[in-house]
Amino acid sequence: MxxxxxxxxxxxxxEASGLMLPTTRLALAVKKARGRRSDMVAPGVTSPRATRNPARRAVRGGAQVLRLVLWLAEEWFRQLVAEYHRRRGAIVVFDRHFYADYYPFDPAADRRRSLTARVHGHLLQKAYPKPDLVICLDAPGSVLFDRKHEASAEWLEKRREQYLQLADVIPRFVVIDVDRPLAAVTRDVAAAITDFFEERRA
Known part of the structure; x- marks a missing residue:
């Protein structure tokens, strides 16, 4: 490089990252203690069941706002860390990205969404910095399922299609076929990053 x-x-x-805010660690610890998954889901990804009870609606609404605040803080914290390293001359490689993961649910969603989901989507679309270069490691859903046996081939194929839609909104979007030997994939990824870096530096 x-x-x-x-x-x-x-x-x-x-849990796949050691980089998170203390408030996020606390929130995840509380979730885990209650027997729930120790991850965070952005507003709009899940659709809570409607209730006619005003008190329950108020509690649920407050919880959604709190979740949005915690989630935005985590997103911007990581972006600030990335900017720190970028300004020091490093190439920052994002493993996944919030905009890519939530694009089909928030910015590009064609269904009714909660207020917090709309706020989150608007900020992702208008304020949150997008990557300079996106490298999509592409393979059919069936190939990905055979490798890791997670979710289902159909679900993975749907997510693949959603990721490929990012080519419409990310100016520098490179698709690399990963249904090939690792050495060939690694070479192409390194070449894409190097070419972009040299172009920006010229």
């Missing part, structure tokens, strides 16, 4: 590389995880499985 033409410069030092800093990897930052930008996905919802926060």
């Amino acid at each position: 033409p410069a030092p590389v800093k990897r930052i995880y930008m996905g919802v499985n926060l």
Whole structure:
């Protein structure tokens, strides 16, 4: 690589990253203690069941606002860390990205969404910095399922299609076929990053 590389995880499985705010650690610890999954889901990804009870609606609304505040703080914290390393001359490689993960649910969603989901989507679309370069490691859903046996081939294919839609909104979007030997994939990824870096530096 033409410069030092800093990897930052930008996905919802926060246990995959040691980089998180103390408030997020506390929120996840509370979730885990209650027997729930120790991750965070952005507003709009899940659709809570409607209730006619005013008190329950108020509690649920307050919880959604709190979740939005915590989530936005986590998103911007990681972005600030990335900017710190970028200004020091590093190539920052995001493992996943909030905009990519939530684009089909928030900015591009064609269904009715809650107020917090609309706010989150608007901020992702208008305020949150997008990556300079996106490299989509592409393979059919069936191939991905055979490798890890997670979710289902159909679900993985749907997510693949959603990721490929980002080509319409990300100016520098490179698709690399990963249904090939690892050495070939690694070479193409390194070449895409190096070419972009040299172009920006010229």
